[in-house]
Amino acid sequence: MPIGPVYLLFDDGTRALLHVDPDAQGTYGTHRGTLSLAEVLQADVGSVLRTNIGARVRVLRPSLEDLLMRVRRKTQIVYPKDAGFTLLKLGLRPGDRVFETGSGSGAMTIALAWAVSPSGRVVTYEREEAFLRLARENVTRAGFADVVEFVHADASQAIAGGPYDAAFIDVREPETVLAPLYAALRPGAPVAFLLPTTNQVQELLQSLQAGFTDVEVLEILHRYYKPNPARLRPEDRMTGHTGYLVFARREVEGWQEEEKPPVKREAEA
């Protein structure tokens, strides 16, 4: 049994994510009785266990979506629909160094770690100590603690540990981190921003004009269907909005006058 997160699927379709330690003992409580952790430890992925009241549970390998949807959250998390496309746009490979701020609940941190592990590195900044603790806890449960460096800091001051191959920015005022970000990214490195409001997107686009290029703005909508072959139709309700995604690349050296690193916002006024 691989040590780490295990995805449990019950016959009523409910799911749970369980982190298994090598020294796991005692029991794990579910809505259908308790599982012996010792039994889980010996179980194979793809096998079936029974709870103390006889409910059957499939023991499966979690997908990245399973890991993201089951983080304990104190903040709006980055949803799989946005995380999946962002990984593809950032073009992360095992061994890459990637910067993130803010850590939030650590969902996107897990996605970035997934993409650069085992040999890569995620450095994530968070100003709120409570969020940083939560992010570290979620990343650890997902099995990526050794890939991620958690820093209690505000990226608008400075970003250490560069040069980075890519970055993911999810803060209220991303324009305030552009100058340090420019300095910390490799020339041409891709960066993704997630923003809930149109006002923030306008503000960011204005600031990106100095030092960044290849800018794209989009939103992603996922529409789920009721999987009934005789009555195939979309679900009555869907997620209408999580955030806008803005993608750009850090400009390369010696491109043109406007390429000088962006000045701090206060200096702009």
Next chain:
Amino acid sequence: MPIGPVYLLFDDGTRALLHVDPDAQGTYGTHRGTLSLAEVLQADVGSVLRTNIGARVRVLRPSLEDLLMRVRRKTQIVYPKDAGFTLLKLGLRPGDRVFETGSGSGAMTIALAWAVSPSGRVVTYEREEAFLRLARENVTRAGFADVVEFVHADASQAIAGGPYDAAFIDVREPETVLAPLYAALRPGAPVAFLLPTTNQVQELLQSLQAGFTDVEVLEILHRYYKPNPARLRPEDRMTGHTGYLVFARREVEGWQEEEKPPVKREAEA
């Protein structure tokens, strides 16, 4: 300069993907003049080159989206919006073995290879020899030739090389490959299907009821905005449809009566 695909970005925003061989010679023609391949070979990622007519070109590392959008295509390709979420649902890790059919133009083959390389393996079946050649050419240009095994075969007969950790199925009648697929997948392994029509989704859902579980159906819509901070608005036109995504997991052993491997469709009638 890393050997392999290079992403070229011109100052008019146009893009190109160039595959660089260690023995690259001569020139590469662009819409803004020609580049010396010898110069490209010595250039650093993140630097600037000039064509023979003085046009400047950024030399960048391609993202997975860049690789997918620039495959030479004779078929409808799998688009990044669908590929990104599918990788996340399949939960592929370096070292995994993944099965695909059909190869088509090889776009999704590249995405799968990206996710399991360097140590993993993609086995892709294609019935049309012309498509198989094209897929091999596109995968080679993307730098993943050594990760992919191309097979000129019809998966409805049998699927060799298992057990597989996951699968991606993009054929006209996916229900015809479910029996061999069940036999070739690890218990609990995730599988993704891409289907253009609602009729095909209904047909597949009907057949999935034997041998597969945890079924989801959705479609993904990407809505792009004009990145103008003073006039932020969506593009006038958007992609209305590429295909429906169906996700499921191969049932585990000994689950219930209906778990017996699905019989061939002709037997169903």
Next chain:
Amino acid sequence: MPIGPVYLLFDDGTRALLHVDPDAQGTYGTHRGTLSLAEVLQADVGSVLRTNIGARVRVLRPSLEDLLMRVRRKTQIVYPKDAGFTLLKLGLRPGDRVFETGSGSGAMTIALAWAVSPSGRVVTYEREEAFLRLARENVTRAGFADVVEFVHADASQAIAGGPYDAAFIDVREPETVLAPLYAALRPGAPVAFLLPTTNQVQELLQSLQAGFTDVEVLEILHRYYKPNPARLRPEDRMTGHTGYLVFARREVEGWQEEEKPPVKREAEA
């Protein structure tokens, strides 16, 4: 004060629809106290009333959306987003005769009556007596009782009262009413169908090929935004589906062989 429905808007943004009779007496209970119906009867549209506990209420003229959203419902109602476009496609004018089946809760009946009143006529068929009663009650409250004829009947047998200028069909198996519908519609008359599932749309399209032309299929999505100028963004959740709209025109005489009226479904097999 115009006798009929009155739209009440409270200062907390809540709304109510009140039907005022010329002999209105007593009080009307709201979540913010009671209103004297005698006062309402004397109030002008666009004025303000106070409840017995001092809450202020705007007295307004209801829009068609207000009327539709406030019907008492025992069925899925036709939503304004679908009703508004349907009226425009049916091209209804005052004086037109329009056929509907089934009446359901009467929401679409109100929309049709709105479009053809005062001089026109809506004939609506409903098989369920309980729905027919509810529809009549809702249409009466909306002030259109004198424009609508309610018939307790199944349109698949026959449709009386033609020729009709247009029709709206909202039944489980619309293909069963096509033959009588063809006979009851004027040549070239537009007809709209509302269907929740893709399977029903496929079935209807198959049957429409005989006797109907100019076929369109679409779905309408409404996406609401939080009206906050400093944080403009879509609502987190939206309606993902109500139904598919199919529009067609009854074929004209002597067009071509396939124009013979569609045969009953049982005959098709």
Next chain:
Amino acid sequence: MPIGPVYLLFDDGTRALLHVDPDAQGTYGTHRGTLSLAEVLQADVGSVLRTNIGARVRVLRPSLEDLLMRVRRKTQIVYPKDAGFTLLKLGLRPGDRVFETGSGSGAMTIALAWAVSPSGRVVTYEREEAFLRLARENVTRAGFADVVEFVHADASQAIAGGPYDAAFIDVREPETVLAPLYAALRPGAPVAFLLPTTNQVQELLQSLQAGFTDVEVLEILHRYYKPNPARLRPEDRMTGHTGYLVFARREVEGWQEEEKPPVKREAEA
């Protein structure tokens, strides 16, 4: 044959809108030969005509969508998807007085005239004389010339002809017309705004806070399907954006301090 617009439907699915005068003479040219206007004049709605080269044409009554989609345009027109829902929100009845600015190409003018005719009135302001001429021409072809009053004026100065039962505002800076609009609308009257950009919506929402209530912001998406029963699927491309719709009601008298009519924008600064 009713004098006025006639909707022509060819057997290849192409469509045309023809305005028939009582003294129509000569021929009307189509892509499939010419029609004798004298013949059209005598034809019944729902009948078939033949061009001089034998092509058959259905003679039909146009829907409101047919009228809107066939206006001659020099501007972005208001699309049926937005016009249909707007009529429903404005709750227009025959006999109502409605104000519009700007006229643009006259598409929405036709929709408003459709809703209030025969006894109502549309007053439409347009600053560009060329647009005003075009709007008048399109409205006349649609058969509503006697319902509409065209005014070459800028609504930000003053709006004559009130009180109005409703209004539709489609100008670049709608906040500049709010003060005259407040003065010209009946208390509680609904008003609709159409705006292409998020920046404009933010600006308008800011200004609406004085003098208007019951504010809603939404966008409408129409998704068309290929009407093939064996391969039902959405069209590959769809309209991604036309504009944002903002709905509000003119506040009633004596509501609260903020109800004083909005001051001109320059005064706001």
